[in-house]
Amino acid sequence: MKQTILVVNPNCLQAVTDGMSAALEGFRFPQGPQIRCETLKSGPPGIETQAHVDGITPKLLEWFEHKPERKRADAVVVACFSDPAVTALREVLAAPVIGIGEASYLSAAALGERFGVIAILSRSIPRHRRAQRALGLEHKVAGELPLELKVAELENEQIVWKRLNLLGNKLRDEHGANAVILGCAGMARYRTRLEDALGVPVVDPTQAAVGMALCLLLAKRDALPLANSDALMLEARNQAY
Numbered sequence: 001m002k003q004t005i006l007v008v009n010p011n012c013l014q015a016v017t018d019g020m021s022a023a024l025e026g027f028r029f030p031q032g033p034q035i036r037c038e039t040l041k042s043g044p045p046g047i048e049t050q051a052h053v054d055g056i057t058p059k060l061l062e063w064f065e066h067k068p069e070r071k072r073a074d075a076v077v078v079a080c081f082s083d084p085a086v087t088a089l090r091e092v093l094a095a096p097v098i099g100i101g102e103a104s105y106l107s108a109a110a111l112g113e114r115f116g117v118i119a120i121l122s123r124s125i126p127r128h129r130r131a132q133r134a135l136g137l138e139h140k141v142a143g144e145l146p147l148e149l150k151v152a153e154l155e156n157e158q159i160v161w162k163r164l165n166l167l168g169n170k171l172r173d174e175h176g177a178n179a180v181i182l183g184c185a186g187m188a189r190y191r192t193r194l195e196d197a198l199g200v201p202v203v204d205p206t207q208a209a210v211g212m213a214l215c216l217l218l219a220k221r222d223a224l225p226l227a228n229s230d231a232l233m234l235e236a237r238n239q240a241y
Helices: 014-023 050-066 068-072 087-090 099-108 122-134 151-157 159-172 186-197 205-219 226-240
Strands: 004-009 034-039 075-078 097-099 115-119 140-148 179-182
Touching: 004 014, 014 034, 014 151, 034 087, 050 068, 050 087, 068 226, 075 087, 075 205, 087 097, 087 140, 097 099, 097 205, 099 115, 099 122, 099 179, 099 205, 115 122, 115 159, 122 140, 140 159, 151 159, 151 186, 159 179, 159 186, 179 186, 186 205
Parallel strands: 004 034, 004 075, 075 097, 115 140, 115 179
Antiparallel strands: none
């Protein structure tokens, strides 16, 4: 049976889910796990406050209970930068549960001496700092700057790009960031463009989390006959470039 990575967007904006799925297209290949992106329709239109984060746990637990087949996914990715419900889901699901915030911090920490973060709102930054301290990575954070835009406003490409480019340059030039994290799943469409403009690695959190999930699932295939295993890894490498 084909392995499945279930990526759940815990806000109700289908446009965010569609953008994430498009950004993950390069992670899909014929012999690889299925990557399925779904929307928590009972979620708020953007998770922008601690109250939103706290309120998602019961909604996501109910979402998995409502359709038990969701529990049969081989890996689950919670696609919100604040990692809501990740701890609770790890207690009730047999599959590994990966939060995109944690995955992006760990990925960026491996890319250079210090990384910067572009948040959507200034009030998000204290919440992000708590997560960074919990991971023991506060010494790796060069700085964090806000777009001052809500999740629903990330569709306005002209405004978003202008602010992303400005903040990315500030993080690189004034704060000394060697890598930049996009601090919201709704920014996925801008990753490649910003990386080209800045000349430093730019981490999309959903891509970082799904990449970790892929590694976990592909590693379980080490019992395949050597010829099949070599062909699978060659296909994965070709898709990555």
